[in-house]
Amino acid sequence: MLSQQFPEMAEGRGKVTFYAEDHEARLSHASWETEGELSVVAGESGFKLYLMELLDTLIQYRAQCGRSCWKKGIVHIDQGDLRIEWLLGDDTENG
Numbered sequence: 543m544l545s546q547q548f549p550e551m552a553e554g555r556g557k558v559t560f561y562a563e564d565h566e567a568r569l570s571h572a573s574w575e576t577e578g579e580l581s582v583v584a585g586e587s588g589f590k591l592y593l594m595e596l597l598d599t600l601i602q603y604r605a606q607c608g609r610s611c612w613k614k615g616i617v618h619i620d621q622g623d624l625r626i627e628w629l630l631g632d633d634t635e636n637g
Contacts, residue, residue, distance in 0.1 A: 544596070545622045548589040552622030554580035560597050561614040567605030569598040580619070593617065600626070 545551055556576030563570045572594060574581045584590040597617070604612035611628035618625045 544589065544592060545624050547592075548584075548587050549622075550583050550587055551580070551589055551619065551624075554578065554583070554619055555621060556580050556619045558593065558617040558619070559615075560617070562601045562605075562612065564613070567602050567612065569594060569601055572597070576619070597626075604628075 554576060556574065558572055558574050560572040561570055562568055574584070574590075576584075581590075584593070597615075601612055609628075611630055614629040616627045616629065618627060
């Protein structure tokens with residue numbers, strides 16, 4: 543839904559790596575790696591704020607439900623297609 547609400551994100555590619563601290567099921571850190579000006583556009587449009595809020599909510603929910611993967615993940619942005627890859631513990635991106 544975010545990609546539909548923010549059509550300017552449809553042109554970009556990149557990834558957002560995020561994690562939560564062990565002691566708290568809340569978003570602690572996120573880093574953006576994007577092509578071109580996607581990160582700037584994401585900030586100016588409000589997309590970045592909404593994505594961070596969504597990730598925080600998903601982290602809390604997954605921790606509450608006892609999911610093994612809730613502390614780390616990567617949001618893949620591929621020309622309007624958004625996908626979350628949840629990682630275990632100290633895993634890094636596959637491939």
